[in-house]
């Protein structure tokens with residue numbers, strides 16, 4: 001079986017450090033792709049209400065025949081549902097779409113600072129965790145000031161902060177802040193959606209360890225301690241991205257990849273992003 005290590009979250013829940021991302025997996029493909037990922041060995045799936053594919057992800061889990069408790073499933077609150085009652089209703093809709101009676105991790109997807117409702121959304125997630133329908137709760141795209149506000153105004157500390165991290169955006173300050181607060185960092189777009197894969201330094205390290213650029217970039221994230229869930233719609237690349245636990249990068253190779261940082265995002269800056277779906 002899988003050699004993927006677990007990370008211990010601050011509420012005692014274990015999460016597989018490597019999972020499978022489903023952003024941009026079309027709803028009609030989600031069951032098939034999820035099933036392929038589970039057959040390859042992934043036991044951690046990352047979806048979101050705004051991806052529109054929860055129904056297919058849940059169907060893929062059932063099609064695998066695996067016991068529900070062997071698979072860690074994360075979903076995330078729609079940006080347009082930060083009010084308490086809206087958040088609770090949206091969570092119910094997620095359970096319905098997934099066909100589950102609980103999720104493993106539920107996240108506030110974006111802070112949307114100009115809308116100023118993320119504290120209310122976080123309190124709604126705390127209610128959901130208290131009644132056991134989410135085994136853990138966390139946030140995504142939260143910066144230090146957003147996390148400080150939760151710490152000042154709420155009792156529950158997020159189990160994770162899911163943020164954009166890859167060799168061109170190493171996020172050292174925010175990752176250190178998360179660690180200090182007992183919050184596990186999840187690195188989204190760990191391949192920078194493919195942009196880092198032809199970087200000469202990445203290619204050089206890949207040649208040196210006889211692995212692919214994607215494996216080297218994911219291994220770098222794993223050795224830094226982050227939780228990752230690369231997305232691919234190709235079974236060959238899905239298997240490649242899962243095969244990370246029989247080699248190591250040296251300190252020098254780790255440092256060379258970290259030195260590629262140029263604070264370059266592939267997605268929006270959470271301080272300026274306030275979009276809600278219509």
Ligand SMILES: NC(=O)c1ccc[n+]([C@@H]2O[C@H](COP(=O)([O-])OP(=O)(O)OC[C@H]3O[C@@H](n4cnc5c(N)ncnc54)[C@H](OP(=O)(O)O)[C@@H]3O)[C@@H](O)[C@H]2O)c1
Nearest residue numbers: 021022023046188189190191192193214230231232233237
């Ligand atoms: N919380 C948030 O706001 C947020 C935002 C973005 C993403 N996420 C989560 O993070 C997950 C991963 O991020 P992401 O999907 O944006 O990007 P990513 O995993 O960094 O990159 C995915 C892209 O890289 C390609 N790729 C994957 N494996 C490859 C390989 N071995 N060789 C060459 N190309 C490869 C994929 O193409 P093919 O499909 O053709 O293989 C796809 O275009 C998402 O799926 C989602 O679950 C969360």
